[in-house]
Amino acid sequence: MTGNHAVAYGVRDASAEVVAAYPITPQTQIVEKLAEFVEKGEMRGRYIRVESEHSAMAACIAAEACGARSFTATSSHGLLYMSEMIFWAGLGSFPVTMAVVTRTLAPPWSIWNEHTDILSQRDAGWVIMMCESAQEAYDTAIQAFRIAEDERLVQPVMYGLDAFSVSHTAEEVDLLEKKDVEGYLPPLEPSRLRVYMDPENPGTFGNLVGPDRMMEIRHSIKEAFDRARVVIKDAVRDYEKISGRRQVGLIEEYRCSDAEVVMITTGASSGDAKDAADYLRDEGVRAGLVRLRVIRPLPREEISDAVKGAKVVAVVDRDYSFGYGGILAGELEGYIGKKMCRFVAGLGGRDLTPEDFKGIAMKALEMGEKGDVSKEIWWGLKG
Amino acid sequence: MFLEIRLHGRGGQGVVTASEMLAEAAILEGYHGQSIPYFGAERRGAPVVASARISDKPIRRHGQVYTPDTICVFDTMFVLRKDVREGLKEGGTAIVNHKKFPKIDKFRVYVVDATKIAVENGLMVAGWAVVNTAMVGATAKVLGIISKEVLESVVRRRWRGELGDRNLRATLRAFEEVRG
Numbered sequence: 001m002t003g004n005h006a007v008a009y010g011v012r013d014a015s016a017e018v019v020a021a022y023p024i025t026p027q028t029q030i031v032e033k034l035a036e037f038v039e040k041g042e043m044r045g046r047y048i049r050v051e052s053e054h055s056a057m058a059a060c061i062a063a064e065a066c067g068a069r070s071f072t073a074t075s076s077h078g079l080l081y082m083s084e085m086i087f088w089a090g091l092g093s094f095p096v097t098m099a100v101v102t103r104t105l106a107p108p109w110s111i112w113n114e115h116t117d118i119l120s121q122r123d124a125g126w127v128i129m130m131c132e133s134a135q136e137a138y139d140t141a142i143q144a145f146r147i148a149e150d151e152r153l154v155q156p157v158m159y160g161l162d163a164f165s166v167s168h169t170a171e172e173v174d175l176l177e178k179k180d181v182e183g184y185l186p187p188l189e190p191s192r193l194r195v196y197m198d199p200e201n202p203g204t205f206g207n208l209v210g211p212d213r214m215m216e217i218r219h220s221i222k223e224a225f226d227r228a229r230v231v232i233k234d235a236v237r238d239y240e241k242i243s244g245r246r247q248v249g250l251i252e253e254y255r256c257s258d259a260e261v262v263m264i265t266t267g268a269s270s271g272d273a274k275d276a277a278d279y280l281r282d283e284g285v286r287a288g289l290v291r292l293r294v295i296r297p298l299p300r301e302e303i304s305d306a307v308k309g310a311k312v313v314a315v316v317d318r319d320y321s322f323g324y325g326g327i328l329a330g331e332l333e334g335y336i337g338k339k340m341c342r343f344v345a346g347l348g349g350r351d352l353t354p355e356d357f358k359g360i361a362m363k364a365l366e367m368g369e370k371g372d373v374s375k376e377i378w379w380g381l382k383g
Numbered sequence: 384m385f386l387e388i389r390l391h392g393r394g395g396q397g398v399v400t401a402s403e404m405l406a407e408a409a410i411l412e413g414y415h416g417q418s419i420p421y422f423g424a425e426r427r428g429a430p431v432v433a434s435a436r437i438s439d440k441p442i443r444r445h446g447q448v449y450t451p452d453t454i455c456v457f458d459t460m461f462v463l464r465k466d467v468r469e470g471l472k473e474g475g476t477a478i479v480n481h482k483k484f485p486k487i488d489k490f491r492v493y494v495v496d497a498t499k500i501a502v503e504n505g506l507m508v509a510g511w512a513v514v515n516t517a518m519v520g521a522t523a524k525v526l527g528i529i530s531k532e533v534l535e536s537v538v539r540r541r542w543r544g545e546l547g548d549r550n551l552r553a554t555l556r557a558f559e560e561v562r563g
Binding site for chain 1: 402403406407410415416417418419420421422442443444445446447449
């Protein structure tokens with residue numbers, strides 16, 4: 001099944017109680033499939049057709065405030081239109097989960113893959129994860145509820161699927177037994193929520209808070225995020241038990257321990273980079289890879305540990321912040337403790353193959369040997 | 384084993400569905416399978432490309448297919464197009480929907496009259512022959528790793544009842560009639 005359908009199956013198997021749906025390419029298949037599940041009675045959730053993405057997130061926040069497990073999905077412009085409510089969910093500690101099919105922002109118009117949309121929401125108080133495959137999309141859809149609702153965290157989780165290369169690519173997906181998911185994901189008890197609104201006993205949320213209390217409220221979210229690493233690791237470990245499949249925690253290390261060059265990637269093309277590392281090793285170049293599965297909280301210590309044996313590190317950003325650079329490279333700079341080359345690649349959906357990653361790794365080695373890694377490389381830029 | 388198959392057709396011929404069926408059939412045969420669509424501005428009748436990968440190891444990559452082992456040409460007219468053959472490995476296989484037997488240098492050519500099979504089974508949408516199930520049947524035969532039983536199961540999962548019967552007949556007939 002496709003990555004989009006895998007997310008829908010995950011949301012069904014996690015027994016989401018509210019789905020707020022608004023269509024946008026390349027996400028629409030997720031909410032279409034969920035509509036089918038609700039119609040057939042395979043899912044007992046309430047399916048709310050809203051009039052915009054902004055309203056979709058508002059509906060999810062309201063549902064969570066009443067103790068209902070809620071989900072929505074969006075992409076690119078829908079995500080930005082939703083942005084005000086995304087901050088409300090994060091800063092209000094409502095454990096919503098959302099799939100984001102990462103797509104380039106216009107203008108000029110594009111429907112293809114890029115990660116700048118999801119990364120634009122990185123300061124909103126959400127856990128941010130990225131999926132490499134349809135299988136991981138299914139697994140993440142379930143794990144996201146567990147992470148979001150964990151009483152040590154209680155914050156929303158969004159997870160990215162690369163447009164088309166995960167969202168519409170059909171792959172093998174193992175589904176879990178309903179009873180196993182039920183054991184993994186207990187019902188959302190209102191006592192766990194930071195904000196619970198009892199419809200029988202109405203109250204309000206979001207009143208004016210003066211400068212005397214706001215810092216403390218923000219600090220409590222910071223502390224929740226300090227615990228997020230452990231929450232995610234626990235969620236992944238328990239999921240391994242019910243699925244019998246190995247799961248990636250914060251980062252995936254691939255052939256890193258003896259690598260002279262380590263690429264740092266996230267999302268679908270990490271698989272192409274793994275194949276590239278294998279090809280390079282066949283040719284006598286010790287290449288490895290760190291894949292970021294989690295971007296918030298940013299696993300800086302784990303990454304710097306993983307690359308400690310490398311001569312040079314190549315961060316590959318499929319996103320860009322003008323006047324700053326690739327977003328991941330900028331965030332990791334100063335934590336890597338190694339020569340770090342910055343690559344910008346695959347913007348606007350330009351395809352990335354194992355050949356591209358071989359080239360990137362070799363270029364990084366060459367730059368490392370020359371001792372100058374200051375230049376940001378736009379990979380494959382046409383003249 | 385690592386096989387890459389690229390499918391060329393027109394919007395409305397069911398190219399993406401065919402690539403998904405091939406991947407699914409491979410998985411049912413115990414291989415790993417992946418179907419990769421290429422999405423552009425789809426319109427009925429415009430050229431469409433999709434690819435499938437079949438491997439005995441897990442498939443990790445997600446990029447498009449540039450150097451296929453096999454191409455499946457859904458539209459007779461496309462045999463003449465250079466971009467359809469682009470990247471096809473030397474000695475690679477071309478499975479073509481054609482009445483005659485086109486000669487394509489350097490490649491092994493297999494032919495099936497998928498349009499006729501589709502029309503005779505009533506597989507028409509808006510005046511177009513939907514040739515995907517016939518092309519899947521022919522491709523399965525040429526690849527030699529997908530059985531008729533698995534094909535039947537893949538077709539039945541997608542189409543119920545009488546429409547399923549007609550698609551299955553088209554699939555199995557192409558499986559028998561493809562020649563090389």
